[in-house]
Amino acid sequence: MNALLEVENATMRFGGLVALNDISFSVGRGEVLAVIGPNGAGKSTLFNVVTGVYRPTSGRVRFDGSDITGHPAHDVVARGVGRTFQTSRLFSDLSVLDNVIIGMHTRTGTGVLGALFLPGASRREMAACVEKAEALLKAGSGDLFEQRYRLAGTLAQADRRRLEIARALASEPKLLLLDEPSVGMDEIETDALIADIARLKRERADLSVILIEHDMRVVEAFPHQVICIDYGSKIAEGDFAAVKADPRVQEAYLGKAAVHA
Numbered sequence: 001m002n003a004l005l006e007v008e009n010a011t012m013r014f015g016g017l018v019a020l021n022d023i024s025f026s027v028g029r030g031e032v033l034a035v036i037g038p039n040g041a042g043k044s045t046l047f048n049v050v051t052g053v054y055r056p057t058s059g060r061v062r063f064d065g066s067d068i069t070g071h072p073a074h075d076v077v078a079r080g081v082g083r084t085f086q087t088s089r090l091f092s093d094l095s096v097l098d099n100v101i102i103g104m105h106t107r108t109g110t111g112v113l114g115a116l117f118l119p120g121a122s123r124r125e126m127a128a129c130v131e132k133a134e135a136l137l138k139a140g141s142g143d144l145f146e147q148r149y150r151l152a153g154t155l156a157q158a159d160r161r162r163l164e165i166a167r168a169l170a171s172e173p174k175l176l177l178l179d180e181p182s183v184g185m186d187e188i189e190t191d192a193l194i195a196d197i198a199r200l201k202r203e204r205a206d207l208s209v210i211l212i213e214h215d216m217r218v219v220e221a222f223p224h225q226v227i228c229i230d231y232g233s234k235i236a237e238g239d240f241a242a243v244k245a246d247p248r249v250q251e252a253y254l255g256k257a258a259v260h261a
């Protein structure tokens, strides 16, 4: 298989706590993987290991043919891994447009010295960034483009999530990691999110996505494969129907007593 991401035997310990225990999986180009599991199972830790926030205690992360284990987060982004976070990391006091432009920083060239010594080139690059950011906002759903000069902190919750996805896409990722994108959304907003991701996948068939989700409607909507983590260990993998029916998964979510009642 032509895997884009391969996680091999990743273990992450925090002192005596094993947050990830010998986890292996791979994601192919254009594939969508959902990661499910109860609170505290290790899902966000897994994202942090993939994106270089943490170096795993043992195990390897390979991306697009290179070993990126423990590479700094900025290098991982530059290689093509974009990410949204469970809690908003937007710059609330900056405009919607500026937030997207910031997401492009790994793809821009001139930097601070360039701005000082090559102001013409820097201005041209900035104009290109604005154009690209506007195109990203237009391509997304809803009316984010119309709200592009608004402060990000004043957006409605669902629009913030959209903006976070647009900002992650601005780094031109090959792999997009979405950490509980539906958190805090009502049913209508969640349906809109499902439609957004489905559209994104239609438009960018080669984009791989890993989705951490608690809302089973989102999990059911697209993934090619689902893995379930409990206490740091992978306890099930397969398509949604198979994982949902797995007694270990039901036990992890509902508790032993409920499953065997």
Ligand SMILES: Nc1ncnc2c1ncn2[C@@H]1O[C@H](COP(=O)(O)OP(=O)(O)OP(=O)(O)O)[C@@H](O)[C@H]1O
Pocket (backbone or CB within 6 Å): 014, 017, 019, 037, 038, 039, 040, 041, 042, 043, 044, 045, 046, 086
């Ligand atoms: N930096 C850290 N230091 C110590 N313990 C940590 C650290 N990060 C995570 N943990 C612990 O690792 C375990 C897994 O946490 P993690 O946030 O990955 O779970 P999760 O599956 O994402 O949970 P949730 O669904 O609630 O977000 C938890 O017990 C958590 O307290």
